[in-house]
């Protein structure tokens with residue numbers, strides 16, 4: 338597998354407070370990495386370093402083999418979609434204008450192409466065409482979240498960073514969005530890094546789960562390995578409840594619903 342993102346000896350401190358130290362991680366192309374850990378452990382900080390929103394105190398971040406320090410940040414961000422919790426849509430723009438924002442910048446002359454791309458992404462994220470002319474305030478929370486995802490995807494990024502994207506929606510919408518995101522991932526082969534507070538979401542969506550506690554990586558493994566062989570007491574506690582829902586001894590966990598991307602739908 339090809340490496341797409343690498344954290345090399347990363348340290349991040351805010352003033353005297355060290356949030357991440359000796360942070361080393363390799364993300365392979367095409368993985369769906371879910372990131373989970375205690376509150377304030379550095380998940381968002383790690384994510385935002387990938388698109389240059391936060392600079393490390395020391396160490397290097399490589400994206401597609403190149404040190405982002407040497408890259409033009411605007412150019413870097415064109416290849417990296419970013420979706421966060423709640424609505425971060427432009428309030429004075431319609432749904433169509435929001436989704437077409439980046440494609441329009443890249444593709445100014447061919448309006449028809451952009452128009453078709455907007456329709457395609459609206460369909461993929463489950464938004465009705467008739468919502469195109471609405472403004473964000475005229476949409477439900479779930480619809481706003483879908484527009485946010487469509488906007489992040491419409492630039493055809495190689496990498497999609499998602500920071501608790503479903504944190505602000507109700508359980509039912511959340512379940513639907515999870516299924517849609519998984520389908521988008523399977524169709525596009527994009528690399529996703531997805532921060533969540535919910536271990537069952539982390540196990541359900543991730544092909545790999547990154548567990549962090551107090552800035553230290555506890556385990557970076559498949560959902561199955563996390564359940565079958567938790568690497569520390571922290572991971573063990575985190576997955577304990579999920580192990581019980583599987584009702585299976587360790588050696589049969591492979592058949593449980595969290596056996597990774599391909600086994601995801603077995604119990605659905």
Ligand SMILES: Nc1ncnc2c1ncn2[C@@H]1O[C@H](COP(=O)(O)OP(=O)(O)OP(=O)(O)O)[C@@H](O)[C@H]1O
Nearest residue numbers: 351352354356374375376377378379380381382383
């Ligand atoms: N700009 C900042 N200045 C000072 N401290 C900061 C800043 N941003 C984050 N922190 C601190 O760094 C630590 C890590 O923050 P971060 O947002 O990365 O954590 P997180 O794991 O995403 O947290 P949560 O799960 O609560 O969202 C926290 O203690 C936070 O208070």
